[in-house]
Amino acid sequence: MSFFSYKNADSTACPGSVAAASVTQGLTERVCVQVKNVYDACMQQEQLNDREVLISGIVPIVSDQSCRMPQGVPGRPCNCNCKGSSCTCQCLGCATPLTYDEALENASNAQCLPQPFGQWTFESCRSSTTAGTLTNLSIERMCDRPQFARVKGTVNIPIDVLFTDERCQEWMGCATVSVNKDVLMAIPDESIVPFTLDSLVSAICVTGTYIGNGRFRITICVTIVLKILAEVDLMIPTYGFCRVPPCEEFAENVCDEFFP
Numbered sequence: 001m002s003f004f005s006y007k008n009a010d011s012t013a014c015p016g017s018v019a020a021a022s023v024t025q026g027l028t029e030r031v032c033v034q035v036k037n038v039y040d041a042c043m044q045q046e047q048l049n050d051r052e053v054l055i056s057g058i059v060p061i062v063s064d065q066s067c068r069m070p071q072g073v074p075g076r077p078c079n080c081n082c083k084g085s086s087c088t089c090q091c092l093g094c095a096t097p098l099t100y101d102e103a104l105e106n107a108s109n110a111q112c113l114p115q116p117f118g119q120w121t122f123e124s125c126r127s128s129t130t131a132g133t134l135t136n137l138s139i140e141r142m143c144d145r146p147q148f149a150r151v152k153g154t155v156n157i158p159i160d161v162l163f164t165d166e167r168c169q170e171w172m173g174c175a176t177v178s179v180n181k182d183v184l185m186a187i188p189d190e191s192i193v194p195f196t197l198d199s200l201v202s203a204i205c206v207t208g209t210y211i212g213n214g215r216f217r218i219t220i221c222v223t224i225v226l227k228i229l230a231e232v233d234l235m236i237p238t239y240g241f242c243r244v245p246p247c248e249e250f251a252e253n254v255c256d257e258f259f260p
Contacts, residue, residue: 002248015242028240032233039195039228040186048177049219052211055161055173118166122208122216125161128174132157132201132224139187139197149187155179155224157201161208161216173214177203179222187228200225 137153157177164170188195201224208218 002245026239027237029238030235031238032235034231034233036229037232037234039188039230041225041227042183042185043223043225044181044183045221045223046179047206047219047221048179050217051177051220052215052217053159053161053175053177054215055175056214058171058173058214061162061170061172117169120163120165120171120210122205122210122218123162123164123170125159125175125203125205125208125216125218125220127201127203128158128160130200130202132199134197134199137197141187142184145184147186147189148184150182151185151197151226152182153180153197155181155199155201155226157203157222157224159203159205159220163208163210163216175216177220177222179224181224181226183226185226185228188230193230193232195228195230198227198229200227 133156135154135156138151140150140152142148142150155178157179159175159177161173161175162170163173201222203220203222206219206221208216211217
């Protein structure tokens with residue numbers, strides 16, 4: 001029935017908010033848990049204009065059944081009528097997001113693979129993962145501000161770039177957007193347990209233009225969350241072990257709401 005099912009009568013054994021007066025009711029023990037303690041975190045959102053990226057690992061967005069779907073049948077690639085560098089297309093099903101791994105799998109399974117042709121046209125791009133990578137990291141403790149440090153480094157955000165050629169064939173490639181950071185963060189004192197710097201990233205393109213040689217000039221909105229983490233043992237009060245309720249089967253029985 002899940003913790004949050006209306007059928008779960010034992011609300012005291014479920015996670016959720018509590019009244020201030022009842023916080024200590026039901027506490028049964030102190031336990032030691034191993035967790036990642038967040039000593040500090042900060043978020044920055046910014047718009048990067050005219051950023052050039054070089055794409056690699058280009059794969060065609062093709063159906064795993066054929067290279068071209070019959071007219072009027074949803075699928076990839078788009079159904080196009082092309083003459084020279086001009087195309088009229090019906091891109092049925094193209095609104096469904098496709099990951100790079102899915103595109104690579106479809107391309108590997110396809111019986112025939114088209115080749116890129118002519119000028120490329122930017123369609124969209126977005127981050128392919130929420131985990132960024134940090135390079136050129138430098139952490140300098142502040143003498144005038146104890147437990148603070150100047151954190152400098154480059155956050156690399158992997159993105160998937162979707163584009164079409166003159167035949168309206170869709171393609172996808174990988175690129176990286178690098179963002180330099182220079183911020184102040186609180187860090188723990190030196191101990192036998194080292195702290196680490198982690199990054200959570202998200203990015204989505206606003207506009208893009210192909211400039212040749214596998215390069216695009218894009219305007220992209222990025223969100224970067226930096227965290228100072230350390231694996232620690234914490235002593236916390238608990239209400240005991242969770243009693244996991246049975247799953248509630250989905251059923252459209254409207255009378256269940258009225259039966260006791």
